[in-house]
Amino acid sequence: MNNFDKTYVTDAKFMLHGGDYNPDQWLDRPDILNDDIRLMQLAHTNAFSVGIFAWSTLEPKEGVYNFEWLDQIIDNIYKIGGRVILATPSGARPAWMSQKYPEVLRVNEYRQKQLHGGRHNHCFTSPVYREKTQKMNRMLAERYGKHPALLMWHVSNEYGGECHCDLCQEDFRNWLKEKYNNDLKALNDAWWGPFWSHTISDWSQIESPSPIGENAVHGLTLDWKRFVTDQTISFFENEIVPLREITPNIPVTTNFMADTFDLIPFQSLDYSKFAKHVDVISWDAYPAWHNDWESTADLAMKVGFIDDLYRSLKQQPFLLLESTPSLVNWHSVNKAKRPGMHLLSSLQMVAHGSDSVMYFQWRKSRGSSEKFHGAVVDHDNSPNNRVFKEVAKVGETLEKLSDVVGTNRPADVAILYDWESNWALNDAQGYGLDTKRYPQTLQEHYRTFWENDIPVDVITKEHDFSSYKLLIVPMLYLINEETIARLKEYVANGGKLVMTYISGIVNEHDLTYLGGWHPDLQEVFGINPVETDTYYPKDENRVHYNGKTYTLKDYATIIDVKGATVEGSYDQDFYAGTPAVTSHSFGKGKAYYIGGRLEHSFHEEFYSGLMEELSIKPVVSVKHGKGVSVQVRQDHEKNYIFVMNFTERQQMIFFDQPVRDVITKEELKGQVELGIYEVKIVDETR
Ligand code: GLA
Ligand code: ZN
Numbered sequence: 226m227n228n229f230d231k232t233y234v235t236d237a238k239f240m241l242h243g244g245d246y247n248p249d250q251w252l253d254r255p256d257i258l259n260d261d262i263r264l265m266q267l268a269h270t271n272a273f274s275v276g277i278f279a280w281s282t283l284e285p286k287e288g289v290y291n292f293e294w295l296d297q298i299i300d301n302i303y304k305i306g307g308r309v310i311l312a313t314p315s316g317a318r319p320a321w322m323s324q325k326y327p328e329v330l331r332v333n334e335y336r337q338k339q340l341h342g343g344r345h346n347h348c349f350t351s352p353v354y355r356e357k358t359q360k361m362n363r364m365l366a367e368r369y370g371k372h373p374a375l376l377m378w379h380v381s382n383e384y385g386g387e388c389h390c391d392l393c394q395e396d397f398r399n400w401l402k403e404k405y406n407n408d409l410k411a412l413n414d415a416w417w418g419p420f421w422s423h424t425i426s427d428w429s430q431i432e433s434p435s436p437i438g439e440n441a442v443h444g445l446t447l448d449w450k451r452f453v454t455d456q457t458i459s460f461f462e463n464e465i466v467p468l469r470e471i472t473p474n475i476p477v478t479t480n481f482m483a484d485t486f487d488l489i490p491f492q493s494l495d496y497s498k499f500a501k502h503v504d505v506i507s508w509d510a511y512p513a514w515h516n517d518w519e520s521t522a523d524l525a526m527k528v529g530f531i532d533d534l535y536r537s538l539k540q541q542p543f544l545l546l547e548s549t550p551s552l553v554n555w556h557s558v559n560k561a562k563r564p565g566m567h568l569l570s571s572l573q574m575v576a577h578g579s580d581s582v583m584y585f586q587w588r589k590s591r592g593s594s595e596k597f598h599g600a601v602v603d604h605d606n607s608p609n610n611r612v613f614k615e616v617a618k619v620g621e622t623l624e625k626l627s628d629v630v631g632t633n634r635p636a637d638v639a640i641l642y643d644w645e646s647n648w649a650l651n652d653a654q655g656y657g658l659d660t661k662r663y664p665q666t667l668q669e670h671y672r673t674f675w676e677n678d679i680p681v682d683v684i685t686k687e688h689d690f691s692s693y694k695l696l697i698v699p700m701l702y703l704i705n706e707e708t709i710a711r712l713k714e715y716v717a718n719g720g721k722l723v724m725t726y727i728s729g730i731v732n733e734h735d736l737t738y739l740g741g742w743h744p745d746l747q748e749v750f751g752i753n754p755v756e757t758d759t760y761y762p763k764d765e766n767r768v769h770y771n772g773k774t775y776t777l778k779d780y781a782t783i784i785d786v787k788g789a790t791v792e793g794s795y796d797q798d799f800y801a802g803t804p805a806v807t808s809h810s811f812g813k814g815k816a817y818y819i820g821g822r823l824e825h826s827f828h829e830e831f832y833s834g835l836m837e838e839l840s841i842k843p844v845v846s847v848k849h850g851k852g853v854s855v856q857v858r859q860d861h862e863k864n865y866i867f868v869m870n871f872t873e874r875q876q877m878i879f880f881d882q883p884v885r886d887v888i889t890k891e892e893l894k895g896q897v898e899l900g901i902y903e904v905k906i907v908d909e910t911r
Contacts, residue, residue, distance in 0.1 A: 229861045231631030232541040234505040234580060235377050235476055237308060238630055240623035243272040244584030244601065245547060248298050249282040250591070260606060261588065262301050267608045268601055269620020272308045273587065274379045274546065275299065276365075278344065280314035284361065287321055292368055303374035310478075310546075311365060311375055313464055315358040316382030317344035322357065329354040332390035334435045345385060349460040350392040358460075363467035370472040378468050379546070380461060380479040383509065385493060387453045389433050398428050400452050415734040416444035443652050443735040450648050454495040458502055476504035480546045481535060485511050485556075488527040489664035490534055495644040497685035500538035508535050509547035509585065510574065513556050514566050521902075522852035525573060525871040526675045529854065530668045532577035533634075534642055534683035542631060545574040547585040551599035551612045559597070565902035567615040568622065569869055572904045575623075576856035576867035580630050582619055625888055626906070629865045632858040636680040637841045639693040640667055643686055646703040649735045653702070656727065657759050660779045663700050666725075666822070670699050673828045678843035678855040679836065690715040694839045699725040699819075705733040709745050716749050717812030721839060724750065725819045726757060726782040750816045751789030751809030754782045758798070767796035768805045768823060771834070775827035781805070782820035789818070806831070845909065848879035853899065859911065866907045870899045884909045 235241075243265070251257045265273075275298060276283070284290055299309050323330055323341035328351045331339045339346055347354050369375055387393075405411040409425060418424035423442055425431060432438055434446050465477055481499075482491040490496070500506060512528050514521065536543050550567055552559045562570070571582040589600040601616045608617070647663045650656075667683070674681045682693070686708045690696050696715060701708075701724070709729070716722050729746050731737050742753050758781045760766070766777040770793035781795060784804045793806030805820040819831070836842070844857040845866050852872035858865045866884065870876050876899045883894040884907035893907060 228540070228633050228635060229859055230633075231860055232633065233631045234542055234544065237272070237376060239271065239627045240575070240630055241272040241308070241544065241581035241583060242620045242623045243270040243307070244274065244587050245277055246273040246275050246298075246587040247278065247590065248275070249279040249294065251588075252282070252294050257588075257606070258298070258301075261602070262305060264602055264608055264613075265302070265307065265587075266305055268613065268617050269624060270601070271306065272310060272376060272581070272583065273302055274310040274312055274583065275302075276314055277312040277379065277382050278314060278317045279312075280317060280361065281319040283314060284319065287325065290364065292364075296368075299369060299372055299374050303372070307374065308376035309372070309374040310377045310379045311369055312379040313358065313362045313365065313381055315347070315354075315361075315464060318347060318354070318357075326351075326353040328390070328392065329357075331386070331388045332393075334387070334389055334433070335437055336389060336435065338390070345383060348388040348390050348392060349456045350388065350390070350396045352392075355460065355463045358464050359466060362464055363471070366467045366471035370475070375472070375475055377505065378465070378472070378475055378477045380464050380468075380477055383480055383482050384457050384461065385482065385491075387433075387493075389435070393456070394431075394433060396456065397433055397449065397452050398431050400455065401431065401448060402428060404448070415736070416442050417736060443649065446652050447645065447649055447735050450493070451495070451645070453493070454498055457494055458499055461499075461502060478503050478505040478507045478544065478546070481506065481508040483508065483510065483531050485513070487665065488512055488524065488531065489668070490531055490642065492644075492647065496535070496538060497644060497687065505544055506535050506538050507544035507546040510545060511547075511549060511553055512570070513560075514562055514570060515560050520852070521873065522854075522871040525854060525869070526672050527668055528570075528573060529577055529675050529856070530671045530683060532574060532579070533671075533681055536578035536634065537639075537682040537684045537688070540633075540682075542578050542580045542633070544581040544583070545571075545579040546581070546583050548574070548582065549599035550584050550601055550616045554595055554598040561599075563902065564611070564615070565900070567612075568619050569871070569902045569904050571619045572622070572867060572906065573854070573856075573869055575626065575629065576858065576869065578634055578858065582623060584616075622888060622906075628863070628908075629858055632860045632865060634680050634856070634858055636682040637694040637839070638674055638679055639682045639684045639688070639690065639696050640671055641686060641696065641698045641701065642667055642683050643701060643703070645733075646701050649731060650700070650702040650727070652735070656757070657779060660759070660762070663702070666699050669825065670697050670828060672825065673832045675854065676851070677833075677836070678845075678847070679841060680844065680857065686711075690720060691718065693720065694841055695721045695723070695835060697723045698728065699723075701728045702730050703733065703735065704729045704743075709743055713745050713749050716814035716816050719813035721815050721817070721835065722749070723817045723819065723835075726754070726780045726821055747787060749809070749811045750807065750818050751787050751811070752804070752807050752818055753785040753787055754818070754820070755785050756783040757781070758783065758800070766798060766821065768793045768821060768827065769796060770806055770827060771830055773830065775830075776824045777805070777821040778824075779822040784818070784820055792817075795821075846881040848881070849899075850876050852876070853878060862911060863908045864911055866909070867904060868899065868907070869904045870902055873901055875900055880907070882909060
């Protein structure tokens with residue numbers, strides 16, 4: 226999308242810097258609350274998410290409310306020029322509510338009713354919980370809706386999980402009745418009912434999937450996951466009714482997540498659907514920097530991928546709503562960010578489209594499970610420790626980046642990510658149970674562009690494909706007729722499409738296509754993939770391509786050619802010499818198929834050929850070594866260039882054109898040194 230117009234996602238025309246603030250833990254310590262205000266200024270912060278888990282303080286007894294403390298907090302933040310992202314407190318509820326209305330408690334997949342405790346553990350269907358949250362949200366909107374500090378609504382917190390209670394089962398059945406037009410035969414057809422005698426003869430027999438019950442009907446599992454997303458959104462929509470009514474001009478967000486151990490997009494909710502219901506995409510990023518299983522650059526690449534996906538969900542800047550200034554408390558090893566990493570990792574988010582750097586948490590709590598989680602203010606209450614100073618430096622830097630706020634990242638290349646396809650593929654009993662790795666495979670394709678400074682949109686299937694020169698669709702296992710038709714149209718109109726092994730296998734019900742690959746795909750690609758060979762971890766093959774040989778692991782597709790040009794072939798096994806990589810002109814465009822999981826150097830070779838052919842170039846030319854990332858945000862006037870060293874060594878970079886250092890204002894040209902974890906932000910007139 227080549228959109229150079231600025232989009233301000235909130236009314237703030239400056240970078241937001243701040244984070245989750247939980248003053249409700251310190252109400253008996255006015256000295257600490259005063260210190261907070263003083264330290265907020267020293268830390269160069271300007272925005273705070275308040276009230277996220279404050280329900281037991283806001284409503285200590287049913288119908289007894291206590292907002293005075295919050296009035297004070299919001300006023301005090303406003304007095305120092307700060308803004309408030311006001312939370313609705315549904316992420317955790319008071320004990321009195323669970324006690325009086327047990328229906329608000331979640332039931333797990335084993336059908337065990339949970340006790341009160343923890344957080345993020347309510348039933349999404351419960352009419353009582355929906356009523357209570359809406360009432361609380363109405364009171365908040367009425368009381369603070371006109372407060373000039375109010376910047377945005379932070380609705381609940383990190384929605385996730387599922388409930389299997391009777392209320393949820395009933396709603397699931399109703400959801401299915403609607404989906405299948407009350408036609409039980411249609412449902413049985415979609416779920417392949419007769420298999421293992423699983424035909425349903427009455428709607429009441431339907432239960433959500435369970436390890437102790439139904440867990441092999443893929444159509445059911447897929448529909449359940451869709452329902453969980455829809456029900457979560459429906460709960461969210463119920464929460465925001467009073468917010469929309471009373472504060473129609475205040476944007477609404479809820480903080481999305483990533484699956485953190487491997488750093489891939491959050492798996493259990495389909496954010497492509499959720500995105501349509503929020504005004505602003507925001508997410509909580511907790512990469513395990515300095516871990517012992519991957520390089521800093523590898524991890525940075527994965528962060529970039531998620532940023533580019535979440536930004537592309539709405540094709541506008543997003544907000545980093547949580548991150549840690551130092552360490553977390555829930556990785557297996559909670560290592561502190563090394564000096565410089567905090568600025569670098571924060572600015573990486575900005576480089577990919579964030580208009581904020583926010584933290585969990587402002588101040589370390591004194592007790593309970595998060596007392597050792599990183600915070601701006603540590604137990605020492607001091608602005609003089611390393612972490613605080615690094616936070617203040619981020620703040621000072623962000624103050625100089627107001628021009629970047631609202632700018633976008635136009636891209637010629639798109640990679641397609643699909644939540645439903647990922648669910649279905651993970652459910653598939655087949656292939657290699659540990660080697661499917663759909664999100665990771667997309668990240669591997671993304672890597673080539675990341676390393677070559679080419680901006681990428683990571684889009685979902687509803688997006689308009691037409692503006693991209695190159696569309697990459699790896700491992701799209703589940704694909705419906707509509708997407709097939711849209712991909713066909715894209716190529717017919719001149720698009721270049723890349724697809725890989727394990728694509729186009731099942732339809733939207735997780736039922737396989739019959740009679741070979743879908744005829745439209747065969748027509749576009751000029752091939753019919755006939756067999757997928759799955760390898761043991763030690764198995765390897767090789768593929769000859771462009772005069773070189775590349776290693777293949779995990780998957781190899783045996784291909785019948787029906788008009789395509791063979792670009793690469795297998796070296797070994799019973800399919801030695803047969804096509805592994807093909808291309809095919811269709812309409813005004815071209816479609817490429819990569820039959821196996823090939824090593825990174827293949828992607829480099831393959832995509833560099835395509836980039837040249839399609840004249841896909843970096844936005845700006847900065848020469849650099851491996852592990853340095855160059856990302857650009859643009860408006861009509863300028864390119865804002867972030868050059869980031871994700872390595873543990875100094876790097877020399879080289880600017881072909883003179884640029885201006887946004888922070889120091891000096892002109893940079895030619896060779897420039899970049900220290901360990903250093904980042905330079907420069908701009909140039911377009
Ligand atoms: C999540 C939550 C926060 C906090 C952090 C800790 O992101 O939203 O409340 O628990 O994790 O990393
Ligand atoms: Zn429930």
